[in-house]
Amino acid sequence: MTVQRDLFASNRAWAKTITTNDPDFFQKLSRQQRPEYLWIGCADSRVPANEIVGLLPGELFVHRNVANVVVHTDLNCLSVIQYAVEVLGIDQIIVTGHYGCGGVIAALEQRPLGLIDNWLRHIQDIHRRHEPLFVPLPDGAARANLLCELNVIEQVANVCQTTMVRDAWERGRPLTVRGWIYGLADGLLQDLAMQVTRGDDPNVIYRQAVAAAQLRNGC
Ligand code: CO
Numbered sequence: 182m183t184v185q186r187d188l189f190a191s192n193r194a195w196a197k198t199i200t201t202n203d204p205d206f207f208q209k210l211s212r213q214q215r216p217e218y219l220w221i222g223c224a225d226s227r228v229p230a231n232e233i234v235g236l237l238p239g240e241l242f243v244h245r246n247v248a249n250v251v252v253h254t255d256l257n258c259l260s261v262i263q264y265a266v267e268v269l270g271i272d273q274i275i276v277t278g279h280y281g282c283g284g285v286i287a288a289l290e291q292r293p294l295g296l297i298d299n300w301l302r303h304i305q306d307i308h309r310r311h312e313p314l315f316v317p318l319p320d321g322a323a324r325a326n327l328l329c330e331l332n333v334i335e336q337v338a339n340v341c342q343t344t345m346v347r348d349a350w351e352r353g354r355p356l357t358v359r360g361w362i363y364g365l366a367d368g369l370l371q372d373l374a375m376q377v378t379r380g381d382d383p384n385v386i387y388r389q390a391v392a393a394a395q396l397r398n399g400c
Contacts, residue, residue: 199237216242219265221258221336222277223249223284227365230277234370242271248284248332249276250303251339263345272349272356274340277370278333279363285329289321304328307335311391314400327398330373333360334390337375341383350379360390 199206216239220230224245231241244261251258265271278285287294288304308315311331318324337360340346349356360375375390377383 210239214239214242214269216240216265216269216271217273218242219244219262219271219274220277221245221249221251221261221274221340223247223279223282225279225282228277228279228363233277233363233368242269247297247300248282248288248304249278249336250284250300250332251276251336251343252303253339253343259343259345262340262343266345266349266354266356272354274346274356274358275361276333276336276340276358277361277363278329278336279365280326280329281365282325282329282332285332286321286325289325289328304332307331310335314395314398317400318398323398327394327400330362330394330398331391333362333373334375334387334394336360337377337390338383338387341377353379355379 196207218236218241220241220243222228222230222243222245224247230243230245231237234241242261242265244258246258253259262274265274284297284301285304286292287297288301289308291305294301308328308331314327314331315324318327337358340358346356346358355378357376357378359377360373361370362373363370373390374393375386377386
């Protein structure tokens with residue numbers, strides 16, 4: 182009960198701060214949402230989507246799961262993408278990973294954690310696909326950094342392969358999918374040069390982004 186009381190008090194203070202600046206804020210927002218971006222990120226408590234990019238409620242459509250994975254059979258994630266693109270008309274999708282991602286590290290170390298091991302298999306597949314790149318790296322931290330970056334690049338590629346994104350491009354929509362990574366230690370976002378828009382060849386950009394990650398990580 183104590184926890185609940187504190188959170189409600191905190192919520193009232195937050196709502197008051199917003200309405201002090203804009204008395205009609207919630208009234209306007211309750212009528213419709215027009216977010217410009219779909220954010221696909223990690224569920225990690227240290228990577229709060231809106232705060233990181235300084236956006237208010239209503240400005241960011243968000244899907245988060247462990248290790249920001251986009252799986253072609255995940256109806257949850259696919260529904261979010263479909264609703265964002267086809268109903269809300271969003272034309273900017275951002276996949277944001279982060280360094281020090283517990284899901285990525287667990288996948289790398291093959292540490293058994295229970296049910297979630299099945300989810301993290303997707304990241305182990307990415308590791309296996311790029312295994313030679315990891316060989317020259319000096320330690321676990323360096324390997325984790327590389328896998329966190331490669332995971333973002335692969336998930337952007339997965340978003341690009343969804344029927345919703347391909348259909349949008351076929352219809353001439355200027356939809357862009359991009360990959361960023363967030364630093365827990367400095368609070369900064371970094372562009373991973375994995376940005377695909379209509380007319381681009383996703384495979385070419387994918388190869389360039391992987392090459393850039395190799396260069397950045399010294400492998
Ligand atoms: Co994470």
